[in-house]
Amino acid sequence: MLDPIARLRRFNRVVTREIGALDTSYLGRGRPLGVARVLHLVKPGGTDVAELRLRLGLDTGLLSRILRGLKNEGLIHLATDPADRRRRIVRLTPEGQAEWQIYDQLGYAKAQAVFDRAGTRQQALIDAMDLIATVMLQDQVEIRDADPDDPAALACVGAYYRLLMETFPDFTPDMFPLPLPDATRCRPPLGACLVAWSDDLPVGCVSLRPLGNGVAEVKRLWVDPVARGQGLARRLMRSIETRAVAQGFTDLRLDSHTDLAPAIALYRNDGWVEIAPYTGYPANIWMAKRLRPRQHFSPPQHFR
Numbered sequence: 001m002l003d004p005i006a007r008l009r010r011f012n013r014v015v016t017r018e019i020g021a022l023d024t025s026y027l028g029r030g031r032p033l034g035v036a037r038v039l040h041l042v043k044p045g046g047t048d049v050a051e052l053r054l055r056l057g058l059d060t061g062l063l064s065r066i067l068r069g070l071k072n073e074g075l076i077h078l079a080t081d082p083a084d085r086r087r088r089i090v091r092l093t094p095e096g097q098a099e100w101q102i103y104d105q106l107g108y109a110k111a112q113a114v115f116d117r118a119g120t121r122q123q124a125l126i127d128a129m130d131l132i133a134t135v136m137l138q139d140q141v142e143i144r145d146a147d148p149d150d151p152a153a154l155a156c157v158g159a160y161y162r163l164l165m166e167t168f169p170d171f172t173p174d175m176f177p178l179p180l181p182d183a184t185r186c187r188p189p190l191g192a193c194l195v196a197w198s199d200d201l202p203v204g205c206v207s208l209r210p211l212g213n214g215v216a217e218v219k220r221l222w223v224d225p226v227a228r229g230q231g232l233a234r235r236l237m238r239s240i241e242t243r244a245v246a247q248g249f250t251d252l253r254l255d256s257h258t259d260l261a262p263a264i265a266l267y268r269n270d271g272w273v274e275i276a277p278y279t280g281y282p283a284n285i286w287m288a289k290r291l292r293p294r295q296h297f298s299p300p301q302h303f304r
Helices: 004-018 033-040 049-056 060-072 094-136 151-167 232-246 261-269
Strands: 076-081 084-092 142-145 192-198 201-212 215-223 251-256 285-290
Touching: 033 049, 033 060, 033 094, 049 060, 049 084, 060 076, 084 094, 094 201, 142 232, 151 192, 151 201, 151 215, 192 232, 201 232, 215 232, 232 261, 251 261
Parallel strands: 215 251
Antiparallel strands: 076 084, 142 192, 192 201, 201 215, 251 285
């Protein structure tokens, strides 16, 4: 039996071969994978060169050579951002858009072939891939603002509701309507909604809605199972607390259930204390936290 390290290295070798990382002509289009990847990350409205470099982990010289080659092929053009002359924006030409579409179709077909080989194990394969990618990108998870009705936010909340129904057999779908009836209260300037992203996969969420008199309620904290054990729930809570301070709230409330032991432990460790009930079933524990005065609080520059 191979040890864990040997199995991981086997996995790496298989993926390297299957995705064509060593091919000089990725998907038969005459360019290596790295060049195709740069092309595919150019957004329809243009992409900041610095964003490409950060996303791919490329040094400035290598990315410049790749962009120069794509420009010489007539697939992209580069321009200075008129709003900030320090930024360079790369955009696809019509020829580049056509090539992007070809890569996308070929890549889709290649991925479909993998799923076809998985047969009835497709969901297990998807779950395993999400877990592997999220573990590898653990230090790159970003927490960003979202609209409560955004598909990513709704997907997270839907998964949160399914978790509750799996945990509590007497919970029924009619108790968890979507879209959210309180969406307006969870939008700025009244409240907030945050979604955690691992690359382009939403892996967590939390919301804030006002209760009045400087008090807000934290709602629907959820972390995808593939991202648990990484401290993401605590990051989400601290991010929403930072947002609450910035919006002028002085106190927070939440309701939960004692069967959700990891969540209750997190709240207590972060300074939340039990209070008298302020909502009804299905909650059976209610907690509060006094926020530090704004003049003594230095929020981070960005939610990361």
